[in-house]
Amino acid sequence: xxxxxxxxxxxxxxxxxxxxxxxxxxxxxxxxxxxxxxxxxxxxxxxxxxxxxxxxxxxxxxxxxxxxxxxxxxxxxxxxxxxxxxxxxxxxxxxxxxxxxxxxxxxxxxxxxxxxxxxxxxxxxxxxxxxxxxxxxxxxxxxxxxxxxxxxxxxxxxxxxxxxxxxxxxxxxxxxxxxxxxxxxxxxxxxxxxxxxxxxxxxxxxxxxxxxxxxxxxxxxxxxxxxxxxxxxxxxxxxxxxxxxxxxxxxxxxxxxxxxxxxxxxxxxxxxxxxxxxxxxxxxxxxxxxxxxxxxxxxxxxxxxxxxxxxxxxxxxx
Amino acid sequence: xxxxxxxxxxxxxxxxxxxxxxxxxxxxxxxxxxxxxxxxxxxxxxxxxxxxxxxxxxxxxxxxxxxxxxxxxxxxxxxxxxxxxxxxxxxxxxxxxxxxxxxxxxxxxxxxxxxxxxxxxxxxxxxxxxxxxxxxxxxxxxxxxxxxxxxxxxxxxxxxxxxxxxxxxxxxxxxxxxxxxxxxxxxxxxxxxxxxxxxxxxxxxxxxxxxxxxxxxxxxxxxxxxxxxxxxxxxxxxxxxxxxxxxxxxxxxxxxxxxxxxxxxxxxxxxxxxxxxxxxxxxxxxxxxxxxxxxxxxxxxxxxxxxxxxxxxxxxxxxxxxxxxxxxxxxxxxxxxxxxx
Ligand SMILES: Nc1ncnc2c1ncn2[C@@H]1O[C@H](COP(=O)(O)OP(=O)(O)O)[C@@H](O)[C@H]1O
Ligand SMILES: Nc1ncnc2c1ncn2[C@@H]1O[C@H](COP(=O)(O)OP(=O)(O)O)[C@@H](O)[C@H]1O
Ligand code: SF4
Ligand code: SF4
Ligand SMILES: [Mg+2]
Ligand SMILES: [Mg+2]
Numbered sequence: 001x002x003x004x005x006x007x008x009x010x011x012x013x014x015x016x017x018x019x020x021x022x023x024x025x026x027x028x029x030x031x032x033x034x035x036x037x038x039x040x041x042x043x044x045x046x047x048x049x050x051x052x053x054x055x056x057x058x059x060x061x062x063x064x065x066x067x068x069x070x071x072x073x074x075x076x077x078x079x080x081x082x083x084x085x086x087x088x089x090x091x092x093x094x095x096x097x098x099x100x101x102x103x104x105x106x107x108x109x110x111x112x113x114x115x116x117x118x119x120x121x122x123x124x125x126x127x128x129x130x131x132x133x134x135x136x137x138x139x140x141x142x143x144x145x146x147x148x149x150x151x152x153x154x155x156x157x158x159x160x161x162x163x164x165x166x167x168x169x170x171x172x173x174x175x176x177x178x179x180x181x182x183x184x185x186x187x188x189x190x191x192x193x194x195x196x197x198x199x200x201x202x203x204x205x206x207x208x209x210x211x212x213x214x215x216x217x218x219x220x221x222x223x224x225x226x227x228x229x230x231x232x233x234x235x236x237x238x239x240x241x242x243x244x245x246x247x248x249x250x251x252x253x254x255x256x257x258x259x260x261x262x263x264x265x266x267x268x269x270x271x272x273x274x275x276x277x278x279x280x281x282x283x284x285x286x287x288x289x290x291x292x293x294x295x296x297x298x299x300x301x302x303x304x305x306x307x308x309x310x311x312x313x314x315x316x317x318x
Numbered sequence: 319x320x321x322x323x324x325x326x327x328x329x330x331x332x333x334x335x336x337x338x339x340x341x342x343x344x345x346x347x348x349x350x351x352x353x354x355x356x357x358x359x360x361x362x363x364x365x366x367x368x369x370x371x372x373x374x375x376x377x378x379x380x381x382x383x384x385x386x387x388x389x390x391x392x393x394x395x396x397x398x399x400x401x402x403x404x405x406x407x408x409x410x411x412x413x414x415x416x417x418x419x420x421x422x423x424x425x426x427x428x429x430x431x432x433x434x435x436x437x438x439x440x441x442x443x444x445x446x447x448x449x450x451x452x453x454x455x456x457x458x459x460x461x462x463x464x465x466x467x468x469x470x471x472x473x474x475x476x477x478x479x480x481x482x483x484x485x486x487x488x489x490x491x492x493x494x495x496x497x498x499x500x501x502x503x504x505x506x507x508x509x510x511x512x513x514x515x516x517x518x519x520x521x522x523x524x525x526x527x528x529x530x531x532x533x534x535x536x537x538x539x540x541x542x543x544x545x546x547x548x549x550x551x552x553x554x555x556x557x558x559x560x561x562x563x564x565x566x567x568x569x570x571x572x573x574x575x576x577x578x579x580x581x582x583x584x585x586x587x588x589x590x591x592x593x594x595x596x597x598x599x600x601x602x603x604x605x606x607x608x609x610x611x612x613x614x615x616x617x618x619x620x621x622x623x624x625x626x627x628x629x630x631x632x633x634x635x636x637x638x639x640x641x642x643x644x645x646x647x648x649x650x651x652x653x654x655x656x657x658x659x
Contacts, residue, residue, distance in 0.1 A: 045504040152593045182360035182531065187575040187589035194586065209505060212577030216587060253509040255534035257576050259557045262538060269513060270506040273474045 001034040001057065001171060001203070006066035008049075008056045012278050024278045026052040028227035029066070031304070034171065039197065039204040041218030041235065043211065043250070045274050049227045050207045054173040057205070058090040059083060071170070088118065091169040095176040097160030101148040107134075107159055108144035114166050133162040136199075138192060154185035158192065165196070171203045178213055190216055211254050215239060223247045226277050226285040233309040243309065243316040246270075246286050284314065322390060322492055322525050323349040323372070323410075329384035330364070330371050339597045340383070341367050342549045344624070349493065349542075354519065354526040356536045356557075359546035360594055365529045368546075369495045372527070373412050374402060389493070408438040411486040415498040417478040421470040427454070428466025431485050438489045453484040458514055476507035483514065490522055497529040512538050533576060537561060545569050548595055548605040551624060555631040565633045567610045604636065612637055 007030070009023035026049045034040055042050050055061040057068055059075065068076045075086050094100055101110055111130045115121050121129045131141045137158040148156060157177060164172060174193065178186040190213055196202060208214050214221060214235075221238045223231040223246065231244040242248040249270040255261075272289045275281055281288045287297040296314055304312040330342040342364040349355045357365045370376050372387050374394065387394045389410065394402065414420055422430055431450035435441050441449065447466075454462035457480040470478060479499060486494055496515070500508035516539065519526060528539055536543055537557065544554040545566065553566040564570045571590040592609040595601055604622055607613040616636055627633040 045506055154593060182594070183533070183572060184360065184575050184590035185593070187577070187587040188591075190577070191586050191589055210577075211505075212587075216577040250506060253506045255509070255512065255532075255538035257533040257537050257561070257573065259537045259540075259561055269509050271510070273476060273507070274504075 001071075002067075002069040003030060003032045003034075003057055004067045004069075006030045006053070006056060006068065007064045008052050008061055009064040010052075022278060023064075025227045025280065026277060027056060027063075030227075030229050031066075032222060032229065032232070034203050034205060036170070036203055037197070037201045038219045039206050039217050041214035041221040042205060042207045042224060043209065043214055043221060044224035045250075046209070047274060047277060048224045049277070050224055051175055053224070054092065054175050054205055054207055058092060058171070058173055059087060060092070088167040089169050090171045090173070091164035091167055092173040092175060093157070093160050093164050093177050095179050097156045097163075098148060100160060100163070101156065103148050106145055106147060110148075110159070111144070111163060111166055114163070118167070120166070120168070129166075133166055136165060136196065137162045152185075153181050154188060157181065157189050161189075161192070161196070165200070169202070171205070173205045173207070175207045176209065177206075179209060186210070186213060193217060211251065223250065226275065226280045228285065228312065229304055229310075230286065230312045231310065232304065233311075237309055241309075243311040243318075244286075244313050245290050245292050245317065248317060249289075249291075284312075320351055321348050322351045323527070324388040325368075325372065325385070326388070327385035328368065328371060328382060328387070330367050330376065331381055331383040333379045333381075340549065341380075341597060342371070345385075345546075345549075345551055346624070347542075347544050347551065347554060349525050349527060351492065352519070352523040352525055353541040354528055354539050355542040355544065356528040356530060356540035357544050357546055358530055358533060358536050360531060362594060363546040364549045365531075365546055366497055369412070369497050369527060369529050373406060373410065373495060375412075404438075407434065407491075408489045409491050410493040410495065411489070411491045412495040412497065413479070413482045413486050413499050415501045417475075417482040418470065420482065421478065423470055426467055426469060427473075427481055431466075431481075431488055434485050434488055449488060450484075453488045454481070456518070457481070457484045457487075458510070459484075474507075476503055476510060479503065479507075479511055480514065483511075483518070487518060487522065487524065491524060493525045493527065495527045495529070498531070499528075500535060501530070501532070508535070515539070533572065545572070548600065549597070550605065550634060551632075552606065552634045553632065554624070555628075559628070559631055565627050565631070565638050566606075566635050567612055567637075568606050571609075604634075 006027060007025065008027040009025050012022045012024055030053060044050055052061060056063050063076060067074055070086050070090065075083060108130050111133055112126050115126055115129055130144055134141055134143055139155065139158055151159065178189050181189060194217060197204060206214060206217055218235045220232065221235050222229045223244065225246050231247045242251055249268060252268055253270060270289060275288055283299045284297040284302050287293040290297065292315055294315065302312045302314050304310045326346050328342060328345040329340060332339050332341055345368055347355065357368060359365055371382055428447065428450050431453060432446040435446040435449050451462045451466055454466060459465050459477060459480055473481065500511050503511065512535065530536060540557045543557050543560045544551045547568050553564065553569045560569065564573055574588045575590055577587045590609055595605065601608050603619050604617040607617040610617065622634050622636045624632050624634045627638045
């Protein structure tokens, strides 16, 4: 998938008359390529536009500018009918799968529905296909006869994944799929996603705020701040040598699970709150919180460099 | 340092239409003056219920069925209602994950802090106002004079939590109970709140009972740690011992399942198999046995007690004293030593 200069703006409701045509630039001029079979992690503080980007690239949200190419074809403005085949190959899994499962439907019915509607398998093969899907996500066939509330959070996430897989997708947007789960269960789901990726050659856009999960699963990581990607690099490179001041401070904010690090804590802390995306700072959007900000940063917007380790900063760290 | 809070063999029950459930069983720990003790464990293990019981906030269906809570040598159960209420707020106070639930949406922030001061310190209004503004400044609220006149909804989540901390600490309590104080916040804001709590503690000497599911937060703040699983403490030690040489298989599993930041990409985190049991289907014997890689027949039949594995290091596991686990944990230790970030 290729994303070029993509933007998604939401109209501001109840805005003052004077700024009636203002919009929340939830995603602003983002370019990113997802290669087949890879995982790109997407991190950033809440409200920076991660979910909006994920929803826009699979056309759950209409873009305000830019282009989306999927499997070589421009799908940016495909009308709904024409979009269907591509849309089936791009699925999403959510933080709370419960919200996307019908509480009154048995799991087998939830999983059969898309198979029937889109005639993905013959009618008499449906139960076998459902069992196959359940087995793929590590659930017994008997799970099919139960209802969503009978499952724990981790099991429900497995069902959410099975439902996404029923469309035989190539691309999965994973929007905080483990954030609501306990640590011990997070590891189970991450491992499952990794196994499935290998088995089915899936491509993931993996959104998370837990940096450890992103590190484990991603080949590359993109860091977002107020609607823009500010840094994009190979996972190890990004963690070892963050070049954008925001990335460095964000990584710094995660308390390592080791009390020994407490002593070393002349830790630099990222001060202040995230500015409103309806009214982002001019120039570099990070300048209001950046310890290295110069005069130039307040007026001139830095662009993401076109290097393998891409960074959008006038004065990147060494 | 002397003992401030002593929780002894606490058992907490809830009554409902479906009958009685025991959510917390045989929980004992001590918090000394000025120290931070963390209770850590997965959701539903009984962390919040334990802290609510200490504050006498269990609500209608919940009771302390056995055991005692002693605060500065006073058994809280024996205190008359009025004295208990006085103690809460002045000597011990609590903050929660979602500050909005405990802030009054129709009262200005300044007024809410003033009320707390007037209630417990009996200060005149003018002094109360000054104290309130000082406190807002101390918890890092910018422009405290104007924020004092604002209502809670205009503040961000992080700022609201700062206000809650201001209210909780204004009477200089000896104990602050913080139940997942940073869980709803972005990690950048969490780092600010952790720093704030640590610096205020250094200044005032308030002891903190920190309830969290996040081992990173524990490592950053705690002196002592109790790990809970399925309503019981399974391991308790000082923070260094707990992270360096955990003895309970559950603690080891938890620490191992944190994704490593130094490992190569695609590295798998060893997950703990299975799920946390529900209160109604508590396994016999050791409650962890269905998920434990070392479970033996004895574990399935008899429940281990919390016993000493070292001075001030307690473990609830049959294997804790045998060599078997010693060697098993040694290799895990090696692994963990290389955990970086
Ligand atoms: N449907 C919507 N209508 C209006 N604004 C929205 C909508 N969805 C998200 N936003 C705004 O867009 C910004 C980005 O939101 P989101 O993509 O959900 O961020 P993230 O997933 O990184 O937390 C936020 O300021 C949010 O308030
Ligand atoms: N008001 C209540 N009524 C009945 N059961 C409760 C109540 N509050 C908590 N419990 C039960 O007690 C157990 C421990 O809950 P809690 O202390 O909230 O867990 P956590 O460790 O996530 O804070 C859970 O199984 C929960 O269902
Ligand atoms: S461009 Fe300037 S303000 Fe922005 S991150 Fe770089 S140094 Fe900081
Ligand atoms: S008592 Fe047995 S089952 Fe329980 S943690 Fe110890 S070894 Fe595992
Ligand atoms: Mg989101
Ligand atoms: Mg809780």
